[in-house]
Amino acid sequence: MKPAPFGYAVAENAAHAIEILNREGDDARPLAGGQSLVPMMNIRIARPSFLVDLNKCRDLDYVKEDGGSLRIGAMTRQRTLELSPVARERCPLIALALRGAGSAPIRNRGTIGGSIANGYPLADLITAALSLDAVMIVRNSTEAKEIAADAFFVDSMVTAIEPSELLTEIVVPARTVDSRYAYRKSGNHAGGAAIVIVSASAEAREDRLTVPRIAVAGVASRSIRLPNVEAAVSELCDPAGLREAFRADLQTRAYAETGAHAAYAEELAEEIVVSVVEMMRVPPSGERQ
């Protein structure tokens, strides 16, 4: 558990971080909460030449409502966002996703931006971000780019962030009175790593779910949206129809793994997609999340 040698500097703010990243070249990496990067460095799978520590960047630590959106600074701790009253009120799906993201000590340290930028396909926030049509704000020394979730998550551990760029903010749409959310993951056992994650949002209008956004992790090399299932939800399909739509979505994947684990994950995902749609169809009763 001893990393290979690396350089290190503390950034005072986002602009300073970008400046250091520019200076240190392509193998420099930002260090956020370190909950994924540091273990990988410890077993020397990750060998960044230089770490830019973002933990002093107060300008990246915020959760605020802005019109119909929620803007989340990339250095916001996962636990802070999970417990944030404004996030709970304006986008309840975030807390649903975060409460099972590792243990509380990991969420105390781990950040929103760190998890999203790491691009691990089974990270809870990534599938949630896809099902919310979140927008990532990525800055470099000259501009700030808005990248939609579906374009941002390129592949397993690969995102649209270029060298010398920094993810600074995540923007998610705030809820309306009609918003419905469902989030479910399944692993081998309650305390185990997720094998499949399904995250969904929709607007309930006149007894039907409109603009459904359903994302699944565990059946492809990245978390993916399910357009056929989304269409089937809009068309009020029964479970059999949903299953058929899910299998159609699997056909359109860029790359499908084979073997027993992949077969199990697909079977599990199908069950969970059906159950998640059922969950969204039931109007929330009693206390809202």
Added chain:
Amino acid sequence: MDRANPDRFVSSQRIGDSLERVEDDRLLRGEGGFIDDLELGSRTAHVAFLRSPHANAIVRAIEKGPALAIPGVIAVWTARDVAGIVKPMVSDTEQPGLKVTKREVLATDRARFVGDTLAMAMASDPYLAVDATEAIETTFEVLPAVARALEAAKPDAPRVHESIDDNVLYETSSATPDFTGIHAAAPLRIKERFVMHRVAGVPIEPRGCAASFDPKKGVLTVWSSTQCPSILHNAIAEHLELRQSDIRVVTPDIGGGFGPKAAVYPEELLVAAASMRLRRPVKWIQDRYDDFLTSTQARDHAYEVEIGFTQEGRLVSLLADILVNVGAYSTMPFGASFEANGASRNMPGAYRLSNFAFHARAVCTNTCPTGAYRGVSAPVACMVMEGMLDRIGRLLNLDPAEVRRRNLVTDFPYKNVLGLPYREGCFLPTMDRCLELADYPELRRRQADARDGKLRGVSVVVITEQTGMGAARFKQRGLFRIPGYEGALVKIEPDGTATACVSMAAIGQGSATSFTQIISDKLGVPAEDVRIVTGDTGRGPTGTGTIASRGMVVAGNAVLAASGKVAEKMSRIAGAILDRPPEDIFFADGYAQVKNAPNLHVSVARIASVAYSSGETILAAGESHGLESVVYYDTPSAEVASAAHVVAVAVDPRTGCVEIEKYAVVHDCGRMITPNLVDGQIHGGVAQGLGEVLMEEIVYSDDGQPLSVSLMEYQMPRCVDFSAMEIDAVHSEMGSKIIKGVGEGGTIGAVPAIVNAIGDALAKANVNVNEIPLSAQAIRSMMRHAAASSASPSNP
């Protein structure tokens, strides 16, 4: 403080009371002293080992020049550097059926598993030591490798050791008289095959050791996170050719052992040798990745069994063929026969079995060596036996509890089919109490309710645990490096406080608490005045180690006996002071007190001042100074503990996920010293059994590449995977006077109990459960196959 002050209120402990752990205050404040907390100064050489990336390869060249060129690198050792300094490890002794192999502490010309040690890098800091291992240049000729026992036993399999042409390190067989005829004549027979995967012990603190040599005194001190300091002491003397009296082995606080830390490892011998060669302190701390590559693993068994029984479900005969994967090397001190012999030895268990025949083979493969892990072979041997009893029940339409009721041993003393004596026991009352505790009839009723679509299963198993083995039993098993006894020195200091030095290591289970309680009970000193020193060969007597559920049986009894001897002398001194016969004296709450004379007493501190002549009172004529006793305790055989487990599970047929809905354990460990610590042993043991059945799995590719090298791949249970566990204890009348072990029964019971509960749940889906682990994925796959092969659509 004036300890002789008669107004000072103190309270001593009684054996049998639950007690807060005396260790916890310090540990919970982060004030523990684990191996990595040991600071040996700026001259310390930190070690990293270069491990083989190949499962089977000829080592052509190791070029250490580039590593030595790194500033801060002190030395790099390969096999050539240690020739003549550290002898190869030979774990077995010649015995019938056993082929003796050796393990070089650093691989000479051949690497036999991914993790075999090629070189030892020493540097001024541990980061540089790892950098040095990366800079070493190696050239290999990669050979075909074999990872599975079944493949390794085939005639054309790659050889792991040149000298062993069939890869079979150990083979044994045995049969009771006329077995073949009796077995053939059994009214009914069932045949089954069981496969159990490989698991790892995964103590929260990986291994580590350090050594420092004092050239002026000629003394070598070795610190190791080991379960067996005395065995390590012996091994260092033997392999470094040193005098026993020039060595001290010290155990620091230990963050869990579970078996993998019971072995003597090449790293310990190399670190000790390096400290003498380099004349520097040398320290090695293992990381989790290295732990998964090199710390001994366990299980990896396959069984072909056939059981004979009557129409009434009474056992007639058992035939077993056992295949065990021992990995690349025989492990010290347990050797190659350990798991294979343990398998058959644990099969008869709590049941009347008169006819037994078995054949067992231990096969080497290009995988990490296997060794002790909680329960050793018993969890899987019991999984076989309990699995067969449930199959008998299903065939005869008998409740599993009834099958057991008809076969449990009820008359004691009993000698089992292998000759093991059970001098007392209460297997049937244990089972009945557990059925009651779990509300078994209600669990069966709930099983019928499937409104949530889940499949429910219930099991009841009864297991035995061969605990407290002494010298005779270990020698009988051919384990000549395991002494079997434990030693304790108990001393009342001149101020009336107590010190005890106990040979076994404390590995986190709270043994200091129980030893404190014994001393406090016998000598009347309050718990806060007792200091326990464990596993330090420089301070206390030697012994064996913290293995095989022997701590309280052997070391506890050593402390008890030594305390008794000190109490005798204290009674004589107190009797002289109080003018009463010594037999009327007893000790409680800091005082020697007199039966039927509540006003007569003298403090332990005052007795001590007399014994050490540190006050005005002169010691009586004929009495010698001092208040201490050393006792070496041994047991003639083993104490057979037992337990019943009742488990209810719900299996989600859509996901394959298993949920534990009820878990009840009733155990018989005889007389309990600290009942809350006994509960702790059950909790932890069951958790490890649950992990073994549902998730933990060491996976190797067919060609010997390890695929479980982090806690991402090797999943372990968390608290959320449990529901509440109900525990009760019972014992026979004779058992109330006997201390039996309890360290492994939780795991031994949990493996068969959870497997059988899942088997019960899945029987409705025509799934035959005969393999572990039962991951959600494995359960779904078995259900799919069963559905595909089931011709009858009317099956529920």
